[in-house]
Amino acid sequence: MSECTDCGVASNGAVLVDVDGETLCTSCADGHCERCGTETEATTIAGDFLCSECQEVQRGQETTREDGQGALGDFV
Numbered sequence: 001m002s003e004c005t006d007c008g009v010a011s012n013g014a015v016l017v018d019v020d021g022e023t024l025c026t027s028c029a030d031g032h033c034e035r036c037g038t039e040t041e042a043t044t045i046a047g048d049f050l051c052s053e054c055q056e057v058q059r060g061q062e063t064t065r066e067d068g069q070g071a072l073g074d075f076v
């Protein structure tokens, strides 16, 4: 069972990544997507590392929710 060598969080609910032989959670490991652990330089507006793929997923979920409220229409 591995845990983050920096903050000690266990893999339970946290994505752990290997950085130069050290196990770090994605919150401690700069440059890694907090959601899937992929190396990324992309960040959210909040400053969290989130790869473009996961940002797309997140955005997709948000827009899907908004689209639910009668968006069958005027995009002109």
Ligand SMILES: [Zn+2]
Binding pocket: 004, 005, 006, 007, 008, 009, 024, 025, 026, 027, 028, 029
């Ligand atoms: Zn950590």
Ligand SMILES: [Zn+2]
Binding pocket: 033, 034, 035, 036, 037, 038, 050, 051, 052, 053, 054, 055
């Ligand atoms: Zn990601």
